[in-house]
Amino acid sequence: MPDENVETVRNAFEAWRRGDLAALTDLIDPDVEWSWWQPGPWDCHGRDQVLQVMRERDREGVKGEVTEVLDAGDKVVVGVAGRDLERFFGEGQDRVYNVFTFRHGKVVRMQDFRTRAEALAAAGLPDRSAE
Numbered sequence: 001m002p003d004e005n006v007e008t009v010r011n012a013f014e015a016w017r018r019g020d021l022a023a024l025t026d027l028i029d030p031d032v033e034w035s036w037w038q039p040g041p042w043d044c045h046g047r048d049q050v051l052q053v054m055r056e057r058d059r060e061g062v063k064g065e066v067t068e069v070l071d072a073g074d075k076v077v078v079g080v081a082g083r084d085l086e087r088f089f090g091e092g093q094d095r096v097y098n099v100f101t102f103r104h105g106k107v108v109r110m111q112d113f114r115t116r117a118e119a120l121a122a123a124g125l126p127d128r129s130a131e
Contacts, residue, residue, distance in 0.1 A: 005102045006069055009076045012107075013066050019058055021051055027107055034110040037118070050110070064096070072123035076100045079116060099123050 008027055015023035025047070034044040034053070044050045057063070064082035081095040097119035101109035113119040120127045 003071065004105065005074070005076050005100070006071050008102075008105070008107075009078055009100055010066070010069055013078070013080075016054060016058070017063055021054055021058070024051065024054070029103065029106040029108045032106075032108055032110065034112075036112045037114050067095070070120075070123070070125060072099075072125050074102050075123040076102070077116075077119050077123045077125065079119075 012024055012027050015021070028047045028050060030047045032044075032047055032050055034050050036042050042053075044053050064080035067079040067081045068077075069079075070077040076099070078098045078100065079095065080098065097113040097116050099109075099111045099113065099119050099122050100107050101111075111119075111122060113122065116129070117127045
């Protein structure tokens with residue numbers, strides 16, 4: 001199943017980049033949670049709210065390019081980079097990392113992180129960048 005999770009995330013990002021949010025509906029659990037690195041009113045609960053935020057980001061042109069996808073069992077770490085991210089997340093934040101948690105083939109949690117190290121730690125993966 002982990003390889004399926006990685007492929008699901010890759011396909012989901014491609015669908016989103018194409019503007020095909022309908023393709024994401026079946027991939028996201030109805031009770032999904034999406035949190036930013038800092039808790040606040042932007043956190044989403046439920047598939048409808050998550051899809052609404054994705055629509056808004058799509059209209060704002062905030063998508064970025066996938067730079068890496070790492071398998072962590074029931075979790076997948078995704079690195080995303082792009083100038084449009086800095087416009088949304090703040091100056092100097094042109095790269096973000098997401099950890100997607102899967103259960104029964106569906107995304108049940110999405111968590112945004114500022115750094116790769118934070119995302120790897122959250123997914124239980126070692127950070128070997130200093131080695």
